Amino acid sequence: MQTTFTAEQLADPHVAESEKILRKCVHCGFCTATCPTYVTLGNELDSPRGRIYLIKDMLENGRPADEQIVTHIDRCLSCLSCMTTCPSGVNYMHLVDHARAHIEKTYERPFADRAIRSLLAAILPHPGRFRLALHLAKLGRPFAGLFDGIAALKPLSAMLRLAPRSKPRASKNALPGTHKAAGTRKKRVALLTGCAQSVLDPAINDSTISLLNRVGVEVVVPQGETCCGSLVHHMGREEAALASARQNVDAWIHEIEHGGLDAIVITASGCGTTIKDYGFMLRLDGAYAQKAARVSALAKDVTEFLATLELPEPANAPGLTVAYHSACSMQHGQKITRQPKELLARAGFTVKEPREGHLCCGSAGTYNIMQPEISAKLRDRKVKNIEATGATLVATGNIGCITQIASAANLPVVHTVELLDWAYGGKKPAGLGQHQAGA
Numbered sequence: 001m002q003t004t005f006t007a008e009q010l011a012d013p014h015v016a017e018s019e020k021i022l023r024k025c026v027h028c029g030f031c032t033a034t035c036p037t038y039v040t041l042g043n044e045l046d047s048p049r050g051r052i053y054l055i056k057d058m059l060e061n062g063r064p065a066d067e068q069i070v071t072h073i074d075r076c077l078s079c080l081s082c083m084t085t086c087p088s089g090v091n092y093m094h095l096v097d098h099a100r101a102h103i104e105k106t107y108e109r110p111f112a113d114r115a116i117r118s119l120l121a122a123i124l125p126h127p128g129r130f131r132l133a134l135h136l137a138k139l140g141r142p143f144a145g146l147f148d149g150i151a152a153l154k155p156l157s158a159m160l161r162l163a164p165r166s167k168p169r170a171s172k173n174a175l176p177g178t179h180k181a182a183g184t185r186k187k188r189v190a191l192l193t194g195c196a197q198s199v200l201d202p203a204i205n206d207s208t209i210s211l212l213n214r215v216g217v218e219v220v221v222p223q224g225e226t227c228c229g230s231l232v233h234h235m236g237r238e239e240a241a242l243a244s245a246r247q248n249v250d251a252w253i254h255e256i257e258h259g260g261l262d263a264i265v266i267t268a269s270g271c272g273t274t275i276k277d278y279g280f281m282l283r284l285d286g287a288y289a290q291k292a293a294r295v296s297a298l299a300k301d302v303t304e305f306l307a308t309l310e311l312p313e314p315a316n317a318p319g320l321t322v323a324y325h326s327a328c329s330m331q332h333g334q335k336i337t338r339q340p341k342e343l344l345a346r347a348g349f350t351v352k353e354p355r356e357g358h359l360c361c362g363s364a365g366t367y368n369i370m371q372p373e374i375s376a377k378l379r380d381r382k383v384k385n386i387e388a389t390g391a392t393l394v395a396t397g398n399i400g401c402i403t404q405i406a407s408a409a410n411l412p413v414v415h416t417v418e419l420l421d422w423a424y425g426g427k428k429p430a431g432l433g434q435h436q437a438g439a
């Protein structure tokens with residue numbers, strides 16, 4: 001794609017980066033066929049190619065964002081399916097991240113939109129506040145229908161409906177500390193315990209620590225770790241995202257220099273995609289660029305890390321048929337497609353892959369709150385495809401997908417690592433009812 005940025009515009013490193021990305025796009029439109037919003041809405045401006053044109057136009061003309069571009073960029077899930085499909089290597093992720101930051105700086109959203117975004121940014125990355133908010137949401141759930149009729153307040157009703165009916169007890173495993181390997185220590189890793197995940201499903205971290213310890217891996221939860229920053233990053237709140245990234249880089253570099261780390265293990269693939277991008281996000285920060293690149297190189301999804309270990313024979317043979325849902329951040333963001341399925345199969349599960357596996361389930365961070373209608377269409381399509389596999393349960397590697405799919409599916413949804421921990425001698429996942437085999 002030809003561009004006409006001026007030398008003055010290109011002096012801005014963010015614009016220069018986006019210009020490089022734009023020039024790679026050859027307008028072929030292959031990406032439209034695999035874009036969930038284009039497939040759902042059928043509008044070119046809700047396709048990757050359409051959004052790329054809108055972003056080019058806005059940046060090239062040095063214009064503030066307007067309502068049209070905000071509408072179509074807000075509808076993008078950041079699922080990155082377009083990046084998997086694109087034959088020209090267009091880095092849509094960095095382009096849309098830049099567009100979102102530009103929108104945040106140059107566009108004044110309507111009051112209700114601003115208020116809801118600020119509320120989400122103030123609550124979700126903080127487990128204590130999120131736990132309290134879930135408690136309040138439980139009380140407010142019966143009133144969710146009241147907000148349905150007011151377009152600007154639909155996100156509130158989506159938020160109330162998504163809140164779980166009961167919330168599990170907090171786990172001590174989320175606190176800073178060291179979990180020793182059983183027997184000889186073979187590896188040492190840091191675990192990102194996460195923000196929303198540690199509140200919604202603390203069993204994921206518990207299973208991860210239990211499994212890793214059992215196979216000879218020491219797990220440290222470093223002092224000072226915080227939310228990965230992806231929630232605010234996807235809202236275009238760049239400074240807040242970079243502040244979280246710097247805090248995590250400091251915490252992990254401290255561990256690397258005091259005890260050493262073989263990996264930084266992440267159990268939510270949405271967080272993994274962002275942490276693997278810290279090197280890029282902090283590239284212009286002289287004090288952090290190298291440290292962030294070092295952290296990104298060590299970041300591994302838990303299944304990616306487990307696949308590098310020599311695992312023993314499974315202790316249990318649950319013999320269940322599992323539909324594996326590959327989160328977008330796992331398959332498109334991190335290009336991890338093989339390892340989770342191979343690990344499940346090796347552990348004794350029969351793995352089924354639902355049709356249209358490349359399409360997002362509609363969770364996408366806060367998307368299911370901010371764009372509830374499109375999100376519900378994608379969720380229902382995903383659940384239909386999952387249920388058609390005939391599997392008895394669903395495994396996936398991202399808490400957002402677990403919450404989203406479980407809100408509509410008639411079968412249990414658990415994290416992949418919970419099944420692996422169970423197969424290798426750990427606890428049966430609480431999410432599996434008494435009726436499941438292996439009880």
Ligand code: SF4
Pocket residue numbers: 034035036037038046047048051075076077078079080081082083092
């Ligand atoms: S990130 Fe997903 S929703 Fe956004 S343009 Fe690409 S394929 Fe479409």
Ligand code: SF4
Pocket residue numbers: 024025026027028029030031032048049052082085086087088089090
């Ligand atoms: S597939 Fe790639 S090159 Fe083709 S239109 Fe989409 S982003 Fe551009």
